Amino acid sequence: xxxxxxxxxxxxxxxxxxxxxxxxxxxxxxxxxxxxxxxxxxxxxxxxxxxxxxxxxxxxxxxxxxxxxxxxxxxxxxxxxxxxxxxxxxxxxxxxxxxxxxxxxxxxxxxxxxxxxxxxxxxxxxxxxxxxxxxxxxxxxxxxxxxxxxxxxxxxxxxxxxxxxxxxxxxxxxxxxxxxxxxxxxxxxxxxxxxxxxxxxxxxxxxxxxxxxxxxxxxxxxxxxxxxxxxxxxxxxxxxxxxxxxxxxxxxxxxxxxxxxxxxxxxxxxxxxxxxxxxxxxxxxxxxxxxxxxxxxxxxxxxxxxxxxxxxxxxxxxxxxxxxxxxxxxxxxxxxxxxxxxxxxxxxxxxxxxxxxxxxxxxxxxxxxxxxxxxxxxxxxxxxxxxxxxxxxxxxxxxxxxxxxxxxxxxxxxxxxxxxxxxxxxxxxxxxxxxxxxxxxxxxxxxxxxxxxxxxxxxxxxxxxxxxxxxxxxxxxxxxxxxxxxxxxxxxxxxxxxxxxxxxxxxxxxxxxxxxxxxxxxxxxxxxxxxxxxxxxxxxxxxxxxxxxxxxxxxxxxxxxxxxxxxxxxxxxxxxxxxxxxxxxxxxxxxxxxxxxxxxxxxxxxxxxxxxxxxxxxxxxxxxxxxxxxxxxxxxxxxxxxxxxxxxxxxxxxxxxxxxxxxxxxxxxxxxxxxxxxxxxxxxxxxxxxxxxxxxxxxxxxxxxxxxxxxxxxxxxxxxxxxxxxxxxxxxxxxxxxxxxxxxxxxxxxxxxxxxxxxxxxxxxxxxxxxxxxxxxxxxxxxxxxxxxxxxxxxxxxxxxxxxxxxxxxxxxxxxxxxxxxxxxxxxxxx
Numbered sequence: 039x040x041x042x043x044x045x046x047x048x049x050x051x052x053x054x055x056x057x058x059x060x061x062x063x064x065x066x067x068x069x070x071x072x073x074x075x076x077x078x079x080x081x082x083x084x085x086x087x088x089x090x091x092x093x094x095x096x097x098x099x100x101x102x103x104x105x106x107x108x109x110x111x112x113x114x115x116x117x118x119x120x121x122x123x124x125x126x127x128x129x130x131x132x133x134x135x136x137x138x139x140x141x142x143x144x145x146x147x148x149x150x151x152x153x154x155x156x157x158x159x160x161x162x163x164x165x166x167x168x169x170x171x172x173x174x175x176x177x178x179x180x181x182x183x184x185x186x187x188x189x190x191x192x193x194x195x196x197x198x199x200x201x202x203x204x205x206x207x208x209x210x211x212x213x214x215x216x217x218x219x220x221x222x223x224x225x226x227x228x229x230x231x232x233x234x235x236x237x238x239x240x241x242x243x244x245x246x247x248x249x250x251x252x253x254x255x256x257x258x259x260x261x262x263x264x265x266x267x268x269x270x271x272x273x274x275x276x277x278x279x280x281x282x283x284x285x286x287x288x289x290x291x292x293x294x295x296x297x298x299x300x301x302x303x304x305x306x307x308x309x310x311x312x313x314x315x316x317x318x319x320x321x322x323x324x325x326x327x328x329x330x331x332x333x334x335x336x337x338x339x340x341x342x343x344x345x346x347x348x349x350x351x352x353x354x355x356x357x358x359x360x361x362x363x364x365x366x367x368x369x370x371x372x373x374x375x376x377x378x379x380x381x382x383x384x385x386x387x388x389x390x391x392x393x394x395x396x397x398x399x400x401x402x403x404x405x406x407x408x409x410x411x412x413x414x415x416x417x418x419x420x421x422x423x424x425x426x427x428x429x430x431x432x433x434x435x436x437x438x439x440x441x442x443x444x445x446x447x448x449x450x451x452x453x454x455x456x457x458x459x460x461x462x463x464x465x466x467x468x469x470x471x472x473x474x475x476x477x478x479x480x481x482x483x484x485x486x487x488x489x490x491x492x493x494x495x496x497x498x499x500x501x502x503x504x505x506x507x508x509x510x511x512x513x514x515x516x517x518x519x520x521x522x523x524x525x526x527x528x529x530x531x532x533x534x535x536x537x538x539x540x541x542x543x544x545x546x547x548x549x550x551x552x553x554x555x556x557x558x559x560x561x562x563x564x565x566x567x568x569x570x571x572x573x574x575x576x577x578x579x580x581x582x583x584x585x586x587x588x589x590x591x592x593x594x595x596x597x598x599x600x601x602x603x604x605x606x607x608x609x610x611x612x613x614x615x616x617x618x619x620x621x622x623x624x625x626x627x628x629x630x631x632x633x634x635x636x637x638x639x640x641x642x643x644x645x646x647x648x649x650x651x652x653x654x655x656x657x658x659x660x661x662x663x664x665x666x667x668x669x670x671x672x673x674x675x676x677x678x679x680x681x682x683x684x685x686x687x688x689x690x691x692x693x694x695x696x697x698x699x700x701x702x703x704x705x706x707x708x709x710x711x712x713x714x715x716x717x718x719x720x721x722x723x724x725x726x727x728x729x730x731x732x733x734x735x736x737x738x739x740x741x742x743x744x745x746x747x748x749x750x751x752x753x754x755x756x757x758x759x760x761x762x763x764x765x766x767x768x769x770x771x772x773x774x775x776x777x778x779x780x781x782x783x784x785x786x787x788x789x790x791x792x793x794x795x796x797x798x799x800x801x802x803x804x805x806x807x808x809x810x811x812x813x814x815x816x817x818x819x820x821x822x823x824x825x826x827x828x829x830x831x832x833x834x835x836x837x838x839x840x841x842x843x844x845x846x847x848x849x850x851x852x853x854x855x856x857x858x859x860x861x862x863x864x865x866x867x868x869x
Contacts (some may be wrong), residue, residue, distance in 0.1 A: 040664065041172055046364075046428075048352075048356050048359055048360060048364065049646075050750045051360055052359070052360040052363040052364055053363075053367075055343070055360065055364065056363075056364045056367055058365075058690070059244060059701070060817055061761065062332060063368060065332050065754060065757075066329065066332050066333070066365075066368045066372070067368055067372040067375075068370050068372070068754055069332055069372070069751060069754055070329060070368055070369055070371075070372030070373060070376065070418065070422060071372040071373070071375040071376040071379070072376065072747060072750055072751050072754070073329065073372075073376065073418050073421055073422075073751070074372060074373045074374075074375070074377055074380060074415065074418035075375075075376040075377075075379045075383065075747060076376075076380065076748070076751075077380065077413070077414035077417045077418055078178050078377050078381055078383075078384060078410065078411065078414035079378025079380040079381075079383040079384035079387070079743070080384070080414075081380075081384070081409075081413050081414050082380060082381050082383070082384025082388070082410050083384045083387055083388055084408050085407050085409065087707040097643045101160075102159055102261075102296070103159045103259030103296060104129060104260055104261050104262050104265055104268045104271075104272075104295070104296055105259075105260045105262075105268055105269075105271075105272045105293060105295050106257055106258065106259050106260065106293065106294045106296070107257065107258045107260070107276070107292070107297060108255070108257050108291075108292040108293065108294060108844060109244065109246040109247070109252075109255040109256075109257070109291050109292055110244070110255070110256050110257070110258065110291060111244050111256065112256060114256075114281070114417065115129060115256050115258050116256060117279050117280065117281075118260075118275060118276065118279045118281070118291075119258065119819055120279075121275045121279055122277060123262055123263075123271050123275050124260055124261070124262065125153055125261050125262055125273060126159075126260075126261040127155065127157040127258050127259065127260050127261070128152065128153060128156035128158075128159045128259040129151075129152075129153045129155070129156060129162075129254070129256065129258060130150055130151070130152050130153075130160075130256065130257045130258070130259060130260065131150065131151040131235060131242065131254070131256050131257075131259070131623055132148070132149075132150055132252045132253060132254065132255050132256075132611065133149045133150060133151060133200070133202075133230060133234070133235070133238075133242065133253065133254075134149045134200040134201055134202045134252075134253055134470070135201045135202065135203070135204070135251055135252050135253050136200075136201045136301050137149050137198055137199065137200060137201075137226070137228070137567055138199040138200070138201055138206070139186065139198060139199050139426035140546065140716070140717065141185050141186055141187070141716055142182065142185055142186065142226060143523070143716070143717045144185070144522040144526070144716065144717075144719060145181065145182060145185055145225070145226045145520050146225050146226065146229070146528075147182055147225070147226030147227070147228060148225065148226065148227055149198060149229075150227065150228070150229050150230070151229060151230050151231070151232065151234065151235045152229050153232070154169070155228070155259075156259060157169070157177075159261070160227075161217075161220070162177070162179070162217050162227060162229065163217060164177055164214075164215030164217055165216065165217045165218055166190055166192075166214025166215060166216050166217075167192045167213065167214050167216055168192070168214055168215045169214065169215060169231075170214040170215070170230060170231035170234075171214070171228065171231050171233065172214075172231060172233055173231060173233040173234045173237050174210065174234070175210055175211065175212055175213075175214035175230075176196070176211045176212075176213060176214060176228050176229060176230055177213075177214055177215045177217070177228070177229040177232050178196075178213065178216055178226070178228045178229070179216065179217055179218070179219040179226060179227050179229065179586045180216055180217070180218050180219045181219035181226065182219070182226035182227065182228065182462075183196075183216060185226070187534075188213060190213075190216055192211065192213060192214060192215070193212050193213065193214075194212065194213040195210065195211070195212055196211055196212070196213060197209065197211070197212065198228065199212050199496070202241055202242075202252065202253045203245065203249075203251050203254075204249075205243065210253060211230075214231075221596070223718060229501075233565065239419060241253070241254070242254035245813060248293020255548050256316070260272070260275070268295050268296070270293055272293055272295065273748040276291055278295065293858065322417065322420070322421050322424070324803045326421055326424055326425045328568065329366075329421060329422055329425035330424075330425035330426070330428065330429065330481065332363065333365065333425060333426045333429040333430075337361070337429040337430075337432055337433045339388055340723065342815075344357055344433045353434075354433075354434030354435065354748070355434065356623065357430065357433045357434045358430035358431070358433070358434050360433075361426055361429060361430040361433060362423070362426060362430060365422050365423070365425075365426040366422075367421055368422075369422050370417070372413055373418050373419065376418060377411050377414055377415060380414060381406060381410065381411070383747075385455055387743060391453065435673075442859070446522050459851050464783050464784075464786040464787035464790055465786075465787075465790045467787050467790075468787045468788070468790035468791040469790070469794060469795060471787075471791055472601075472791060472794055472795070472798075479795075479798075482756055482795060483795065483798050483799045483802055484797045484802075485751060485756070486753070486756055486795070486841070487745070487799045487802045487803040487804035487806060488748055489748040489749030489751075490749075490799070490803040490807070490834065490837050490838075490841070491803055491806045491807050491810055492748060493749075493833050493837060494803075494810075494811070494830070494833045494834055494837075495807065495810045495811065495814065496816060496833075497830050497832075497833045498811050498815050498828070498829055498830050499815050499818065499819075499825075501828055501830045502815065502819045502825045502826060502827050502828045512593050513660060513661060513722070513723045514591075514658070514661045514662075514692070514719070515553075515590075515591075515594065515661075515691070515692040515693060515694055515723075515724060516546070516660065516694045516695050516700065516703075516723055517693055517694075517695065517703065517720055517721070517722045517723075518676055518690055518691070518692050518705065518720065518721050518722070519536060519540055519541070519544060519690065519691050519693075519707070519718065519719070519720045520536045520689065520691070520718070520719065521534040521535060521536055521717060521719070522716075522717055522718065522719040522720060524536075524664060524689065524690060524719070525719045525721060527664075527665045527666075529558065529664035529665070529689065530668070531558075531559055531560070531687070532685070532687045534689075535687035535688055535689070536555075536687075536688040536689065536690055536691055536718065537715060537718060538688070539715065540691075540710070540718050541553075541555070541688070541691050543710060543714070544691070544693060544695070544703070544706075544707070546697055547695070547699070547702075547703060547706060549695045549696035549698065549699025549700075549702070549703065550693065550695055550696075550699075550700070551693070551694045551695060551696060552590050552693065552694055553590055553691055553692060553693025554587065554588030554589055554590030554591045554592070554676075554688075554690045554692060554693070555587075555588045555591075555676060555690075555691050556585060556586070556587055556588070556591050556688070556689050556690045556691070556692065557585065557586035557676060557679050557683075557685065557686075557687070557688060557689055558583065558584070558585050558586075558664050558679070558689035558690075559584055559642070559683050560581065560583055560584065561581075561582055561584075561640060561641055561642040561643075562575070562579045562580060562581050562582060562640075562641050563577045563579065563580055563582050563638045563639060563640045563641065563670070563672075564577075564578055564580070564638065564639045564641075565580075565632065565637065565638035567633070567636040567637075568580060568631050568632060568633060568636075568638065568640075568670070576692045579641070579710070580669050580670065581669060582629075582640075582669060582670045582671065582672060583663065583666055583671045583672070584640075584671075584672050584674065584678060584679065584682075584683065585662060585663060585671070585672070585673050585674070585679070585689070586673075586674050586675065586676040586677075586678070586679020586683075587673060587674075587675065587676055587679075588675075588676045589719070590641050590692060590693070591661075591662060591692045592604075592673075592675060592676075594661070594662070594692070595614070595655040595656070595662070595673065596655060596656040597624050597654075597655055598617055598627075598641050598653070598654040598655060598656060599634060599653055599654050600614075600634040600651070600652050600654055601652050601653050602614070602652075602653060602655070603652065604672070604675065606652060607652065607674065607675050607678065608675055608677070608678065608680065610647065610649075610681065611648075611649060611650060611653075612649060612650050612652040612676045613638075613640070613649040613650070613651060613652065613672050613673070613674060614651070614652055614653055614654065614655050614672065614673040615630055615631070615632050615651050615653075615654050615655075615670060615671070615672055615673075616654070616655055616656070616657030616663070616670075616671035616672065616673060617629050617630045617654045617655070617656060617657060618656075618657060619656055619658075624770070625656065627654075630654055630670075631668070631669065631670045633651065634650045634651055634652070634653055634654070635650065635651060636650070637649070637650050637651075638650075638651070640672075640682070642682055642683040642684070643683070643684065645680060645682055645683070645684065650816025655673060655705065655821050658673050661692070664689060700724065704722060704772060707720045707722070752800060753844065756795065756844065756848060757848055757852070758846075760788075760792065760848050760849050760852050761852045764788070764849070764852050764853055767854070771784055785853060785855075786861075788849035788850065788852075789846050789849055789850055791849060792844075792845035792846050792847075792848055792849040792850075793842060793845045793846055794845075795845050796838075796841045796842045796844065796845030796846075797842075797845075799845075800841060800842075803834065803838070804834060807834060808829075813828050815827065815829075
């Protein structure tokens, strides 16, 4: 075969064909843009969530330094800071063991000196005022200042009650500057000037390794050239600086790697990888459905054109080149539009996604990462190329004779004659028309049904959130009140006791029904049958947490085995052991150290008593304990507890309120803990309910947004299929009208075609929705502890009528839009 240089001719043919297919181009650009938008929004949500979590993790871990050397002296800091591997290093000095201001009890606050690099690493550069310079100037976060009642004004006075090397000191300062608190970071930070450190060097000597006092210890936050191999670089720096990371070595230096850097050890499990791969394949398939259909219809419509090109010597490869070139030209237009729109859609959804994560409340950060656009563009372009492969192959294979006789039935010019006794009724003709090209009909139905199935699946998942199951874990009463330390997991016995004044205040509120006190303290026990190994002392005794419950909280205990006999327990000779449960509420009996009937000797201060395990009950850190785990946990009636321990201070108080006063009690508790007794706090079932509602809303919002995009693609595919079908059959319609078919009958036939599409889509959507619900949602609900599978059908009942409206009106509007010529003109058009 003689090789002819005709690339320029092929390009000209492709470009002229491209310009001639204006309607096809519009649909294709929209389809490609929507496909790119789908990928970009998903990638943006993924990258945005990771970035926001990493930013929140950095804030919680102390900053964005790669690693830290801890509790060092100035000399040790200087020795390490000179190493060439270190790009930047922040000097940070702890100025006290604790900040003890009473109005900061709900927000543990730290007092430091950070140099400029440290403030940058710690996201604490002032957004108002300036960095502290004078000895009495400080910089603080806005939430801490709000709790202290300090206005955001330069020069505003404030006092700090500090514990320095075990001694209490009170010092007066003025506010130099402030920065906006990270809402997800519940630790207050106050920074002094270098002048303050120099003025108090005598009391800021580092004695950490002598008495564990933090006052005066220096931490150095390190940044290397990049976040790869942080541990290796850190070990190299320390070793070459004359120190060791081996605990117990004479030159040991404590270190830490910033866990916020996900590159240091994030592993995707097999389930997550499979899930992500399936999601990407779903989106590729969604884009494929419409782009493939658009180009297939385009090729079928122009089949005679491709046949004529073959008669003049155009090869199949050149025909594929023509189609691929057009697809790339359309991609150059559609993909950038989709990338831009998808970024803003994804960016808008990231805050909602973050609100339901463990980083809820943290600042959200979504940067235009080039990887987002590169990844989305690659997947979108790959989808386009896959979608145009078969249409290009079809155009390459067609022979000139088949092309001339092509009639849009998917079989060339081979037709099977059918006999009918009922005549050519519009509804029968419409059904026959759908069977002309079964593959195209199937693709249109799939693309329409996919969004409906996804929508129903999303709502099924959101409606499977089980409020009662979740509340069983979070709370067993309407409200629980206690000291702020209890809810910060820092309960410390009598110093963290709930005030009787607070109990009296809530029990006197309108609508109060019933309540009861919970007591908590610690002791030890000995038993020949104990399986406990944690906190076991040399004499064989084991540490334990002991709880006393009044009648109301006692009645809420969930019995696992044995007895819950109040009379036996009242004798003081029996005790209940607590056992843990997993997230699904399943009892973990391996957490119990005794069997029913085991005898143990309990010691509380100087009191010793022999007791028998009467049964096991569920221990719940959210309701009936302080959340600590010392090994075994035991429960007693309150009177027996007080007699045995001699302790009468209250740990918490659980109570119920009438339904009509719930909102009022919530308001009262918030006001009371904000002003009357700021050291007290509370939690309620309503905060848990709000969190669950947020999870439901998030599932509906994100899933609904994806379903909407996929739905638009499906509708676009349907419109394109109907419109192209009408355009390619104009001569056929003219012939039908020429032999007596009225315009009304023709329109009726087209409306029936659309309604058949809707019917088939509805039927397939129902079947696929049930299948997805049973095969995907039900197993998923089995893995999520706060869900109980519940299939919902009402989204289908709302969407399916809209589908039938679409099926009737799209063909009607499309026909009226294209019906501009007379019958004679249309009959002559192809000649």
